[in-house]
Amino acid sequence: MKIAVLPGDGIGTEIVAEAVRVLQALELPIEMESALVGGAAYEAHGHPLPESTLKLAMDADAVLFGAVGDWKYDKLDRPLRPEQAILGLRKHLGLFANFRPAICYPELVGASSLKPELIAGLDILIIRELTGDIYFGQPRGRRTATDGHFPGAEEAFDTMRYSKPEIERIAHVAFQAARKRNKKVTSVDKANVLETFQFWKDVVTEVHAQYPDVELEHMYVDNAAMQLVRAPKKFDVVVTGNMFGDILSDEASMLTGSIGMLPSASLNTKNQGLYEPSHGSAPDIAGKNLANPLATILSAAMMLRFTFNQTEAADRIERAVSSVLASGLRTTDIWSEGTTKVSTRGMGDAVVAAI
Amino acid sequence: MKIAVLPGDGIGTEIVAEAVRVLQALELPIEMESALVGGAAYEAHGHPLPESTLKLAMDADAVLFGAVGDWKYDKLDRPLRPEQAILGLRKHLGLFANFRPAICYPELVGASSLKPELIAGLDILIIRELTGDIYFGQPRGRRTATDGHFPGAEEAFDTMRYSKPEIERIAHVAFQAARKRNKKVTSVDKANVLETFQFWKDVVTEVHAQYPDVELEHMYVDNAAMQLVRAPKKFDVVVTGNMFGDILSDEASMLTGSIGMLPSASLNTKNQGLYEPSHGSAPDIAGKNLANPLATILSAAMMLRFTFNQTEAADRIERAVSSVLASGLRTTDIWSEGTTKVSTRGMGDAVVAAI
Numbered sequence: 001m002k003i004a005v006l007p008g009d010g011i012g013t014e015i016v017a018e019a020v021r022v023l024q025a026l027e028l029p030i031e032m033e034s035a036l037v038g039g040a041a042y043e044a045h046g047h048p049l050p051e052s053t054l055k056l057a058m059d060a061d062a063v064l065f066g067a068v069g070d071w072k073y074d075k076l077d078r079p080l081r082p083e084q085a086i087l088g089l090r091k092h093l094g095l096f097a098n099f100r101p102a103i104c105y106p107e108l109v110g111a112s113s114l115k116p117e118l119i120a121g122l123d124i125l126i127i128r129e130l131t132g133d134i135y136f137g138q139p140r141g142r143r144t145a146t147d148g149h150f151p152g153a154e155e156a157f158d159t160m161r162y163s164k165p166e167i168e169r170i171a172h173v174a175f176q177a178a179r180k181r182n183k184k185v186t187s188v189d190k191a192n193v194l195e196t197f198q199f200w201k202d203v204v205t206e207v208h209a210q211y212p213d214v215e216l217e218h219m220y221v222d223n224a225a226m227q228l229v230r231a232p233k234k235f236d237v238v239v240t241g242n243m244f245g246d247i248l249s250d251e252a253s254m255l256t257g258s259i260g261m262l263p264s265a266s267l268n269t270k271n272q273g274l275y276e277p278s279h280g281s282a283p284d285i286a287g288k289n290l291a292n293p294l295a296t297i298l299s300a301a302m303m304l305r306f307t308f309n310q311t312e313a314a315d316r317i318e319r320a321v322s323s324v325l326a327s328g329l330r331t332t333d334i335w336s337e338g339t340t341k342v343s344t345r346g347m348g349d350a351v352v353a354a355i
Numbered sequence: 356m357k358i359a360v361l362p363g364d365g366i367g368t369e370i371v372a373e374a375v376r377v378l379q380a381l382e383l384p385i386e387m388e389s390a391l392v393g394g395a396a397y398e399a400h401g402h403p404l405p406e407s408t409l410k411l412a413m414d415a416d417a418v419l420f421g422a423v424g425d426w427k428y429d430k431l432d433r434p435l436r437p438e439q440a441i442l443g444l445r446k447h448l449g450l451f452a453n454f455r456p457a458i459c460y461p462e463l464v465g466a467s468s469l470k471p472e473l474i475a476g477l478d479i480l481i482i483r484e485l486t487g488d489i490y491f492g493q494p495r496g497r498r499t500a501t502d503g504h505f506p507g508a509e510e511a512f513d514t515m516r517y518s519k520p521e522i523e524r525i526a527h528v529a530f531q532a533a534r535k536r537n538k539k540v541t542s543v544d545k546a547n548v549l550e551t552f553q554f555w556k557d558v559v560t561e562v563h564a565q566y567p568d569v570e571l572e573h574m575y576v577d578n579a580a581m582q583l584v585r586a587p588k589k590f591d592v593v594v595t596g597n598m599f600g601d602i603l604s605d606e607a608s609m610l611t612g613s614i615g616m617l618p619s620a621s622l623n624t625k626n627q628g629l630y631e632p633s634h635g636s637a638p639d640i641a642g643k644n645l646a647n648p649l650a651t652i653l654s655a656a657m658m659l660r661f662t663f664n665q666t667e668a669a670d671r672i673e674r675a676v677s678s679v680l681a682s683g684l685r686t687t688d689i690w691s692e693g694t695t696k697v698s699t700r701g702m703g704d705a706v707v708a709a710i
């Protein structure tokens with residue numbers, strides 16, 4: 001079991017360190033090797049995803065990723081900015097299937113913006129296609145407009161696209177995931193406006209014929225953004241494209257109030273995966289031993305489950321996290337009256353002790 | 356003052372009828388003429404936006420629009436589906452600036468999914484560009500992929516695009532609107548991924564130089580979807596493209612809990628406008644005298660204010676709506692213990708009486 005450890009920027013190094021300690025505590029035959037990524041890699045090697053980092057990731061079975069980005073890189077040319085490392089890893093590893101659970105932890109119901117009755121017990125799985133859509137479509141760039149409202153003016157453009165096999169494989173992932181859950185898939189599109197998503201809807205419908213035991217519902221993206229607010233518990237598995245998935249998965253994780261707790265996985269066809277917390281690099285609290293490492297620790301559990309098939313080890317991590325939460329320990333982001341505040345390191349210690 | 360009245364489908368006819376009565380009660384020199392649109396027009400004339408309806412709209416100063424759509428048209432070819440009428444009107448009238456206030460009515464704080472302290476006093480204005488972006492960009496369609504992950508496979512594609520003058524004019528609209536409010540504009544983009552929105556960000560920044568009294572902040576669309584949930588009151592004016600605006604304006608209006616109350620305006624360069632409620636055609640309650648006509652009545656007030664410069668008449672409508680709410684009258688959608696339930700017609704009667 002080879003893991004490439006890419007802590008990245010901001011709180012990335014602190015939270016990944018705790019997840020690494022948790023993995024070590026399991027005493028499994030795991031090999032881990034670290035490398036720089038994002039702004040840290042740019043500063044050391046002039047590129048957010050240096051060849052050596054990419055090679056390490058490609059040769060590993062799984063990547064444990066922290067977070068990248070800092071305001072100080074805002075002025076760099078786009079290809080050099082930290083987040084290009086994420087896009088590069090997704091592309092080169094072919095990580096087409098992104099799993100983003102949006103779960104509301106019972107202990108954290110009060111931290112949600114939503115009323116408790118709307119959110120208690122929430123457990124949605126958002127499956128976002130991650131290597132297609134307008135993120136990678138060509139052509140894109142700037143040019144002189146030849147039609148539209150202002151022919152002759154300068155314009156910028158991008159291409160949205162999905163091919164049939166790309167939609168089929170993510171649809172299979174969604175239906176198979178739903179089979180292990182509440183057997184309902186909501187496919188989010190904008191078929192009333194976009195050719196790409198009329199096609200998406202058609203292909204998902206076709207694939208659904210192979211899963212008669214799973215219910216399929218289609219929903220427009222604007223309506224999905226509303227229903228997540230109005231009645232999030234009506235969803236089970238949500239499957240959508242790269243762009244809509246970016247927006248809806250962030251909306252959903254913020255709704256839970258548990259964003260500091262939410263892991264994610266991005267898989268390719270060989271079950272290689274990149275595992276990272278759903279939250280960002282939070283440069284404002286970096287280096288202060290304040291960040292919540294639980295989303296990263298739970299991402300390590302997802303790694304054991306998805307890539308390494310180590311169900312029992314994954315369960316051990318998740319049980320340890322539950323017991324630590326139950327014992328009242330909280331990092332600042334999830335602290336509330338009556339619970340005990342701990343540091344990043346303190347939280348890591350507690351999880352290691354519980355294992 | 357010439358108004359084209361297009362009630363449309365579902366609850367459209369009922370709610371527009373009340374708005375028309377309110378306009379009549381003002382005894383202004385208004386000429387109103389009605390026509391079919393959406394599914395109703397398809398059934399009568401075989402097209403959701405018949406020539407005669409389009410001509411009526413183009414010759415009028417303003418369009419009072421209800422809502423279109425019904426499940427029964429889902430199987431029609433896309434060009435014949437009801438919502439194509441909206442896209443056609445936007446395109447042919449050049450309605451590039453969409454105003455969507457997201458206001459939380461004090462009386463309805465309890466109806467929001469969000470906790471009262473997060474939402475009480477909320478007053479955001481979302482300005483969505485409405486004639487560009489991936490909604491109208493060419494080319495689009497289906498073809499055989501020549502590159503990407505599956506060359507040779509069938510694929511569908513769309514083109515996202517914005518020209519400089521298109522971004523400039525909507526940016527001016529946003530900065531000017533902010534001047535009359537809290538002097539803050541949040542421009543929402545995805546500059547970290549899309550060429551179109553890097554250009555958007557650059558052009559908005561350029562236009563901002565002419566408005567030194569207004570604060571400009573840039574935010575990625577995924578983050579905006581989160582911040583609307585976490586701290587909606589931090590926004591004043593939000594300006595964004597057609598696609599992101601579709602998603603964020605619906606998310607924001609649902610957050611308020613007041614969606615049955617929220618009007619909208621779509622304007623062109625000549626101040627011609629289309630005015631419609633922010634909610635949809637609600638076929639499930641159509642014809643039952645249950646729908647809330649207030650969003651449509653308030654859209655008529657927006658029409659008087661924006662297109663006709665009849666500030667006083669607009670104020671009269673808005674005051675009448677406030678007093679009716681204060682007196683405790685509620686349609687089903689906003690009813691709560693201790694208030695008085697009224698029908699669509701009953702609500703219209705009350706507003707007319709208050710005028």
Ligand SMILES: CC(C)[C@H](C(=O)O)[C@@H](O)C(=O)O
Nearest residue numbers: 083084086087246547548577
């Ligand atoms: C950083 C950015 C390119 C990325 C995305 O848009 O996919 C991020 O928002 C995410 O969701 O992982």
Ligand SMILES: CC(C)[C@H](C(=O)O)[C@@H](O)C(=O)O
Nearest residue numbers: 192193222438439441442601
């Ligand atoms: C009906 C549809 C084409 C339309 C849109 O996407 O613009 C609607 O959602 C809206 O926001 O007015």
